[in-house]
Amino acid sequence: MSVHILGIRHHGPGSARNVKAFLEELQPDIVLIEGPPEADALIQWASHEDLQPPVAILAYQPDSPQKACFYPFAAFSPEWQAMLYAGQQRIHVRFMDLPLSHVFGIENEEAAKAETAKGLTAGEAGTADGLQSLRRRQSRNTSHEVFDTGTDTPFIPARDPISHLAAAAGYDDGERWWEHMFEYRQQQTQVFEAVNDAMQALREELPRRNDRHEQLREAWMRKCIRLAEKEMFQRIAVICGAWHAPALQNMPKQKEDQELLKGLPKAKVECTWIPWTYSRLSYESGYGAGIPSPGWYEHIWEHPADDGTRWMALVAKLFREQQQDTSVAHVMEAVRLANALAALRHYARPGLEELNEATLSVLCNGESILMQLIRDELIVRNRIGKVPLEVPTPPLQADIAKWQKKLRLPQTADFKDYTLDLRKDTDLERSIFLHRLQLMDIHWGKRTETSGKGTFKEQWRLQWDPAFSIDIIEKGSWGNTVEEAATRFVTHYAGSTSTLRQVCKMLESAIPAELPAVVAVLIQRINNLAAASGDVLQLMEVIPSLVNISRYGNVRKTDAALVNDITESMIGRICISLPAACTAVADDAALALLDLFYAMNDAISLLQQEALSSSWQQTLLAISGNAQSAQMIAGYATRLLFDAKIITGEALARMFSVSMSVANPPSLAAAWLEGFLKGSGILLLLDEELWGMVHHWVSQLENDIFIQVLPLLRRTFSNFTAPERKKLGDKVKNGGSGTSIKTVTTGGIDDQRGAAGIPVVMQMLGLHDSKLLADGA
Known part of the structure; x- marks a missing residue:
């Protein structure tokens, strides 16, 4: 019986390659992966052909969906390669991190204690709980790096322990040192032993931290390893963040871990797969275990032996698409320069830094503005994963996915514009669907103004954000379908708001969303609020939106005349009260009032x-x-x-x-x-x-x-x-008179001279039979 601890960097292509090679050589009978045990049932989907990374496991608390966290995976993530290997070999595979049921339970318990101790109101407690959940979530994400920062404040991280090793090797950046040591190198031997020894030295030399969350996590991981040993698995492969490797290799007594894990509170947790994006995988998204260049990492995962030639070819292709002159000579010179820089810096091969410097010098002529284009399109890339419809999801999320497929509205990482012709059935259904999502505050589509006249066109810009998944799960408590959830959510919200403008805005979206039950409730609410309102300016603010609603009557086959009575009544009250409201008005207020007059x-x-x-x-x-x-x-x-x-x-x-x-x-x-x-x-x-x-x-x-x-x-x-x-x-x-063009008429029209010019004009228009046309004239 043997246990093999593979300390890795999350989302590292070199680590993923080393894990894959090690597993193929070891041929373990079980693989344990750092991740939430609640998601064990989802691992089987990793080998499904329609589950295409980047994807993420979304774990959330059903009774409080805003308490959620993500576990993202790319094709170059070591954990993803371990799941693929286990699926292909049909061997056991499990997640072994501290269960999120305990993590959420601890958060709920701490929030309750804070509420009692500080005497917070219900609203303040919810805010504090949300902030604490965010911090803990960030802390969990940070633990998915090579190391744990151990800080509870994600915006002021502790010093990266890897930076100590980098400084000893003469590097000023721990990330760059790790990349050249582990991500770029080929045919590495005993790499995991070297990583474990380095992390052991760091844990011994650096000050010990009293981080209870980390201690609980490592104790649970050791518990999972002991369980696998007890189940008589002979070759156990353990995939974990490199920082945890020494803690799993040098186990304390089982009794100590049992005492530490005893009596942990619990909360209900559910998990599902969701699409992810490279932009959300990057540091800039706020993801603690993020990487600066997911697009570049994908490139070196797919082309590990590239000396920069393939990369520069992609840069040249991108520049040519942007009408930038880029020749083969430019590519060759840039590759030579990148390799020369790597040699001067004693690197085995050029990294992204050397390639960027060569690109800036040779292809960009020193102008850095084009480097932003390379960063967006190649280094980070707008790529989104794909999740099959068969994956178990909450009912509302499944209904939205069904409508997206039916209406051919795919989720995209980059924005995509749609011009909808509401006279066509498919476009009308698309509009209804997008308006219903907007009513639930799921702003996947943003409405923009369309050119031209008429009410039969709508312009939408769609861009998917993985965070919408949490919004969808949260709104799922109002119904299992889009129509049902939108109806109940808006009805509840309309009854709790006292602002006439907000209710009118909802009505403006409810009519194109074709929710007759909601429309009736909103009209009644507007009527009650308008009757109780004595503010003529507030009434003037909502008149344009109410009038705009009537424009949908013909195309959408909606009885928009339902609002006409209210509109006429409100205009009558405005006409009576407005003259008095226009007296004793300051200049600034009068200037703002002019816009209301114009709209009215x-x-x-x-x-x-x-x-x-x-x-x-x-x-x-x-x-x-x-x-x-x-x-x-x-x-x-x-x-x-x-x-x-x-x-x-x-x-x-x-x-x-x-x-x-x-x-x-x-x-x-x-x-x-x-x-x-x-x-x-x-x-x-x-x-x-x-x-x-x-x-x-x-x-x-x-x-x-x-x-x-x-x-x-x-x-x-x-x-x-x-x-x-x-x-x-x-x-x-000109002394008070503007310049103007004066037309001088000298007499009647000369028909003969006019006819003589017709053939020339017809020839200029491309009509060759100009003589016949002239004769006909």
């Missing part, structure tokens, strides 16, 4: 109901004619009436003269002018009478008064487009 005016125009339009115009007349109204709002109300052709000609000139009169304070006149001209200066270019009134008002201002109103005037004209400002400037230079 557009919404009422979109409804195309004469009665509502008439009520709105009467409200604008009352505001514009009230001397107590804020001048900026009064000016804008006048402008909207002018656009609607309610105030024109002499009436407009008279109102303008009164508002811009010398008797008025210049600041008020400037504010009225800013409101009137908001959004466009085209009026001043086309209306000479209006231009004359503005020109006369500005001209008669005294110098000190002009200086006072100049900031307001500059703010007014800064909102115009650059061509409008240029034309207004030209108009001032």
